Amino acid sequence: MTERRIIGGDHRITADQHLLDVAHEEEWKQRAAWRVMKFQAEFVEGFDAMEEADLGDAIGVYGSARTPVDSEEYKRGVELGRKLGEAGFSVITGGGPGAMEAANRGAAEAGVKSVGLGIELPFEQGINEFVHIELDFKYFFVRKVMFLKYSCGFCALPGGFGTMDELFEALTLEQTGKVGKFPIALIGTDYWGGLVDWLRDSMLAQGKINAKDVDLLMVTDDLDEAVEHMKKAERHHQ
Template sequence: MESEVNPRKHRQGPVMLRGKAVPQTTTDERLLDERGPSDWLHADPWRVLRIQAEFVEGFGLLAELGKAVSVFGSARTPRGSEEYELGVQIGAKLVEAGYAVITGGGPGIMEAGNKGAEEAGGVSVGLGIELPFEQEMNEYVGVGLEFRYFFVRKTMFVKYSQAFVVLPGGFGTLDELFEAITLVQTRKITRFPIVLVGTDYWGGLLDWIKATMLPAGKISPTDPELIHLTDDPDEVIQVIREAHETAAREREEAAAARATAETAGNGS
């Protein structure tokens, strides 16, 4: 005689449930019963799958992008303004220097960067975000992806960019800026150039970092060197190129040193 199934124990894939935790219906039943509640769509396990799907979509879309630079700045910057035109110039010059341009895909500085890249015949990428207010992809985005989660979007900016160029912006711009600085400072990512564009706008912030944070011992003496400040689009390109050329030389020297060490070890 077969043993009676214990009603107080239930296996749900790798999960074991007992007592009151045992659900009244099966996973398949809840999935296939269209009359059931839709609360499961907002549960944490389902969010994990959505998060995973966003990573997969982002990695799949950008894996073969090549060299790229992220351009940040305010969505509120009006078309035709000096800052907007500066963003257009930087987008175009980045393409001329061999880089794709990545922005948040929205209006303002993001649109300017995409416009400059598109008009220069380069790759113009927009990584949008779901917001409470409507914000569509700007018309100059050639490759675009919308995200639900900020942290997934941030991962894409960092993973597929070789530099950050930051024009005047608000809290969102500051968030991206300081996260990038923190990742470089803590060596969570390979050091890459972070260029602030707009001495009048960013100068006070850098002065405060050097005059207040540094003397208070909250940052290291070399940390301010992680940030470059300029008003010149050509200097933006120069800073990025020089940083990448230096990094390439260091990689070659490190590879040569490892090869020499291995040869010496094999000969001993």
């Protein structure tokens, strides 16, 4: 059965909009202290729920909500989730459809814990049916902390802005030494190869990053290779 913990809410105007949108600036000034307490509550509830879940070693899987269920990309997502599960990892996704659903489905088929960290959006998305442990957040930054704290590695399936945001958040924290080392695998050389080429040919060539920063990323089509890469940074949450 799915264990559901609703930390966020269901509102057309999201909590992030109330926090960040200039149109809500006056409301924010009037209720600033109250909203800070809401941040705190989301963190406390999120930490409590994730600790209770007792995930052990878990891998965060990013990917597009728009990946069609009947696509080869979706099938690879299922296979990735299954292989991670068979290797003993729990799987954490954003809990939505598409690539996230695929990874959760593979984890469920492998019999490991399948986690969905949902987010309040102005349009319906919902948590996929293959999630065992569901948390719904109002604030993106709280959700990101849960991903980073409870994952010991990350796999990125093809995705859009959300995937890029989460990927580069993880890369930045590792590059700057704000977190310990964790492996990152980009699944799909055709999809991700151009990005890594740009990092090397533009960012690295102009001295904006170091060669070792590019090396933080593995790009592969081999799911077994990706899973082996994840094993390099296993750690257990006590």
